[in-house]
Amino acid sequence: MEGKIELRKSADISLQKQCFQAVRTHFTALGIEAVLDLPTPLLKDLLPHLTACQLDEIQPALNKRGLSTYSGWVEILRDLVGLSRALDFRTEAEAKHEVMLRLFTSVFYGLSSNYVLKNSTNLKSNSFLSSAAKSIHHFILIPCMHQALQALTTNQQPLLVLLEKHIRSVHVSHLLLTLRKPQAVLYVLHRLLDHGITTNLVVSIDSALDLAWLLHGRGSQYVNTELKKLFSFPHVLQSSPANSSLDVESTASGKSDNVIPCKRVKLYSESVEKEEDPSDVPNFTLDPQVLCHTFSPCDGPSAGACTFGQITHLEIRTCGPDSLKVLGFSLPTFFCLQSLSLHSKSIFRELDVLEFAGVLQQLSDSGCSSLAHLSIGLLPHVGLMKTLLNASPRLTSLCVEFQTAIWGPQFNLDRAGTAEPNTSDLPLEKLTVKIIQLQSDLHFLTSVLRRSPHLASLHIAGMRLPTGCSQSQLLSTLSESNHSLKVLTFEDIKLCDCLPDILKLLRGCMLEELSFNDCRLLEKCINPEKSLVELVAALKMPSLHSLSLAQNRLAKNVCVLAELFSGQSQSSLKQLDIRSNFIQPADLLEFAKRLMIHPPPHRLTLDLRKNPGDRDPETWNTALKRLQPSSFLLVEGWKSTDTMVDHISNM
Template sequence: MDHAVEDAGGTATLFELCARVVNANMEKLEQDVWGLPAVILQGILPLLNIYYLERIEQTAVKKGLSTQSIWCKLWNDIMKSKPSRFGTVKCWRKKFLEAFFHNVLRGILKVSSDQRLNDQRFSPLVHSAPHVTELTICNKQQGVSELTPPVLECLARSVESLKFLHLRSSDQATQRSLRLLLHRLVHHGQVNRVSLLSWPSPDTNLLLLILSVSAGVWQKQASCPCTLCLKKSLNLNSDELQEKRPETGLLQSSSSADLSNMHSKNNVEEDMGSQSALLSLQPLNISHSVVTDCSDHSSAENPPRRVSRSTHSRKATCHKSLLPPNTFGSKVASTSRKNLKSGADIQDSIRSNPDDLYDFIFSVPSAGEGEALNTNKGYKESANEKPSEVSTVPLFDDLPPVEERRVISPIPDGAHHFRSVRALNLHNVPLTLSSCHFLCHLLRSWVSLERLTMAYNDLGANIFLIVEALSALSRCPGCSLSMFSMSDFTTHVPTLDLANTILTTFPSLQLLSLSYDLENHNEKETSEDISAEFKENQLKQLEIRFPQDPLPVGHLVSVLKASTFLLELSLDNATFSCTEDLKCVLRTLAEHNKALKRLSFHDMKMTDMHNEIVLLLNSSSLEEIKFSFCRLFEKGTDEFLAAFVGALRRNPSVKILKLCGNRLGNDGLAALADLYNPDSLSSVHYLDVSSNCIKPEGLLHFAKKLERGGKIKLRHLSVSQNLLDRDPVMAQEALQSLEGVCCVVSDNWDSAQVFADHVNGM
C-alpha cells in the first residue's frame, strides 16, 4: 500500500488512491469508514470534504484523533485571512464553519470554488448553522430571504447573539424575512443579546422592528403565521394569552378590547414586516401623566391650566416627582427645556385606569375628566385641588390650549408579549425624539433586561427620557438590570449628578459606565445647587470618563464612600480645581474601598501625589493598577521612586502594573527591575512601560538586572513607543535577552518622525 503509482494528478501512494475512492463514495461507505482503525482513519480525514469531516468529528475524538489541524488548514486555504487573536482560537472547526456560514449567506464565498466545499447532498447553510453562536447581519441584510425553515430551526438552537452592522434600508420582502428571523431566534430561540452597531442614518422601520422584537413585542401576521405560535395557541386558552406575559409574570393590561377602542378610527395593518403600523402611531411622550401648570398667579378664580404630556410639547424640565430629589440642578433643567422639541399633534384623549401598568404608561386622561395622575403614587387628584408639592413641577410646560386628544400607544393592537433578550447594545445609532420615545416605552417594562449599553446615540436632552424610563423599570417586579453603560460626545447633565440619579434609581446596579468626551456645560457651576449625598449601593464596577470641566470633589468622594463593594474603578480625564482634591480622592480609596481589585487612572495629572500613591499601595489589596499618561514621574525624585518601588516590593497582591506614558525614563525602568530581586514579595507578572522615553541602553540595563535576579515572575513586558530606534543594534540585543525571560511586545516606532509631526502640529 506504500508503493507509489501514477494517476491523473501525478504521483500518489496506493493508500492515497484508495482514500480518494473512499472519499468519492462516502454516501455509501460512511458507516464503514467510521468503523476503520484510527491509523487508517487518520489518513482519510484530510481528504474528506467539510460535510463529512464535520459528521465524523465525534468518531475521530473517540478514536483519539484530532481534526483541528485540518480545519486550521482549511481556514488558511479558503478564508485566506488571519483571524483576530490568532493564537487563542479554541476550536478551528467552529471557527471555520461559523465564518463559512456568514460568507455563504452574504454571497462572498461560492461552494463551487473548492471541491472540499461542494457536495450536492448537503446544504451548506443547514450544515454549518449549528456552529453559529453569533449571527451577524450586515448592510442590506443580504441572504436573509434565503434562510429556509430548516436553517432557522438550526439557528434557533445555536445563536445566542444577534449583531446588526452597517445596516441599510432593504426591500419589503427582505424585511418580512428579517421579521420572521427575529421572531424565530428571539421569541422561540436562544438569543440573549442584540447589538446594533455603526448605523449613522438608521431606517426608522427597521430600527423599530428590531427594538420591538428584542423587547418581546410581537404582532402576529395572519398572512404568514408562525407555526410555533399556532401550536402554542392550540394548547392555551385565548384568555390566558391576553392576561399573562411569559417570563415576567406581569399582567398584560392592554387587552385586545382596550387597544381596539384606541384604534377604532384607524385600523392598524397586521403586517409589521413593513412596520407601517408603528410609523402611523405617534409615540407617546415618555412622561405619561397629566400635570397642572403651577404658575405663581394661579388661584381659585383662575385654576391652573391642565395639559396633556405628549410629543407635542416644546419644552421640558426635569420632573422632581419622576427622578430622585436633589439630582439635576435648575440650570440643567433649563438646558433640557431648550433641547426637547415638539412632535406631531396627537389625537383624541381616552380614559385609562391608573392602576393598570400598561394603560398607565401608554395613555393619559382626557382634558375633560378634571383629573390628574400622580406618577409617584398612582392616584387621581381633582384639578380644582391644590396638587401636592412633589407633583407641582411640570415636565412639559408652555403648551398651547388643546382640544380633546388621544394618546396612542406605539404598540399596535393585537400585540403579544414573548421572550425578550437580556442585553441590548446600541452603538453609534442616533436616536430621534420619536425613536427615543419608542425605546423608552419598551424599557419601562423590559424586566428581563440585564445589560443596557448606549453609545453615541446623539441623545442630547433626550437623556432625561431614558433615565425616566429606567426609573419606571426599576419599579417593576422582577427587574433584572445590573449593568448600564452610556457614552456620548456631549452631556446635558453633570456626569456625577447623572450617576447619582441612576444609582438612586438602581441601588442594586452592579456596573455603571458613563463616558463623555466634550464638555457642554460647566460641571462645577451646575453642581453647586446639588447637595444630595450618594446613598449606599451595590456597585462592583464604576467607569467614568469626564468632560473637561473641573470636578466637584465632594460628589466624587461621596460616590466612592457609598460604593463599599467596589471591585473595579476607572477614572478618565478627571480634572480637579487643585491638587488637594485629587489627594482627597486617593486617601478615600485607601480608607473606604478596601475591596478594590482593579484601579485605572487615565489622562490625569498626578505629579504631586507621591505620598498618597504610596499610601494606597501600602493599604490596599489591588491586583491590577493602571496609571496611564498621568505624568507620574514628571517631577520624580529618587526618594519617590524608591518609595514607589519599595511599596510594590512589599505588596504581594499586585499582579498587573501598567505605567504607560509616565516619563519613567531609564532610571525608573532600572528601579522597577528590583521588583524581581530574590527578597521581593512582588507578584507583578505583567508590566507595561510603553511611551516612557526609554532608550536602548536603559532597556539593556534592565535586561541585565533581570538576569541577575534568579527566578523571574515576569511573563509579559510591553516596551512599545519608546526611543529604541536611537540605537537599533543595542535595542535588538536587549530584546533578545528579554525574550528568554518573558513575552516582549515591541514595535518599529519612529521617534524622530513622531517628534517632527508633533512640532508641525504646534
C-alpha cells in the same frame, strides 16, 4: 565560520518552511493522526502555517495534550486585522472566536478579503460555515445582504439550526422595516431571538419602529400601537428611513388609529407603480409567529404556538430621541433586563436624561427589576450620575461618560441631585467614569465612592481638576472607603504629585489588576528613579498579577521595573504593559540583563509595543532574545516618524 553557520541556519529554516507549507497543502491526504505524531516542538512551529479549518480540526486533540493553538489563530489575525490589533487577543479562545467571527461573516455574506481569497478552497463551503457556526457566539445581521439571509430560510436551514444553538448575541446594524422584502430578515431574527439561546441584542440604528419590533414581547409588556396595527395589516412600510419613526409621538402617548396613515399608503403605492406589478406585492404581516409558520415546515421549530424569547442584555449604540422614546415606554415593565447600554454620538439633552431617570425609578419601584448594569453616554454634566444612581439604587455596575458642550448653557453640578445628600450605601461593585471636559469637581465622585464599600473595580479616565488642585483627595477617599478594590485603572489623569497617596493606597488594599495609563507618574519628579523605586516596592503585593504603566515616559528608568522580581518579596506579576514609554534599545537591553538575574516566577506577558526599537535594531533584537526565555513578548515595528506623536501624547 560564523557566516557558514548562519547560512546553514537560514537554509534549515527555509527547508522547514517548505515542509510546513506542504503539510498545509496536503493536510487532508496526510490525515490528522500523522500530523499529531509530529514531535511537540515541531508541532508548535507548524501551527502558524495552518488554515483556520485545519486549526479547528486539530485543536481538540492538542488541547487534550496540554498544547494551545493560540499562535496559529494569532497568525491568521495578523492577516485579517494587522499585528498590533491581533496581539490584543490574549487567549486561545478569544483569538479563535475573533478569527471565526470575521471569516464566517465574510464567507456567509460573500464579502471579499485577502485571506478569504487566498483560502477560498477551504472556506467557501457549507462545511466551513457549519464548523464556524459552532465556534462563534455573536451574529452580525446585515439586512441589505438579503440573498444570504434568504438562503437560511431555504437550502441552509441546517445552518440556521446550528446558529440557534450557539449564537448568544445579535447585532442589528441597518434598518429593518423599511426594507422592500423584510420577511426573511425578520424570520431569521425571530428564530435566533425566540427559538434560539440569543439573549443579547446590539442595535446600531435609531428607529422607533424597528426597536419596538425587536423589543415586542421579549421582556417588556409595553405594546407599541403602531406596530400592533402592522401585525394585522399587510406590510406597507416602503417609505424612506426617515419615516421609520413615524407616529412616534402618537404611539408613545398610547393613541391608536384604526387606519393606516395616508402618507405611507401613498408612498407605498408610488413605489409599487414604479417597481413592480401590484399583483406581485407580498401580502403579509410583521407578526413573528405568522412569519414563522410561513417559512417553517409543519414539523419545524414553529410547530404549535411560538414562544417569545427574552432580552436580558440590550445595547443601543446610536441612541437618539426616537430610540429613547420607545425605550422609555418599554423600560418600566422590562423585568428581565439585566444590562442596558446607551450611547449617543451627540450629547444627550439634560431633559431627556431626567425623563429617562424617571423611567428607571418606575422600574426600580416595581420591585421586579433585574437591571444590574447601566452604561450611558454622552451625558451633559457630572451631576447626572447622582440622579441615575438615586433612580436605580440597586445597580451593581455603572459606566458613565460625560462631555460638556462647547456652546450652550453651563450646568450647576449638583442641581440634578436630590435636595438632601443621600448617604445610604450603594451595592456598586464596578464603576467606570469617563470625562471629556476642561474641569471637574471631585466631590461628585468622592461622594459616590464613600457610599460604595463593596466596590471591586474602578476605572476613571480624563478627569481634569482646576489649576492648583490635586487628585490626592480621590486617592485618600479610595484608601479610606474602598478596601475591596481588586481592579483599579487610571487613564489620562495627572498623578505626578500624588506618590505618597498612591503608596498609601497600594499598601492598604489587595489589588489584582492595576493600570496607570498616561498618568505622568514621573513628570516633575526631582529624582524619577528614586520615585519609581518606591513605587516598585509598594507594587510587590502577592495579589497583583497585571500591571500597566503605558504612556508614562519611563524611558531609561524602565530598568527599575526588574526589581519587581528581586529580594524576598517577589512580585507575582503575569502581565506587564510598558507600551509607549520611549524605551530605547540600550535601556531595554539593561532591563533584560537585570531580568535574567532575577527572573519572574511565572512566564511574563510583556507588552513592548510603540517603543523606538528601530533606533538600534541590533541591540533591540539582542534584548528581545534575552527576554524570550522568561517572557511572552508583544512587539511590533516602530517608525521613527512616530516619535513626535509619542512625545506629544506623553507631555
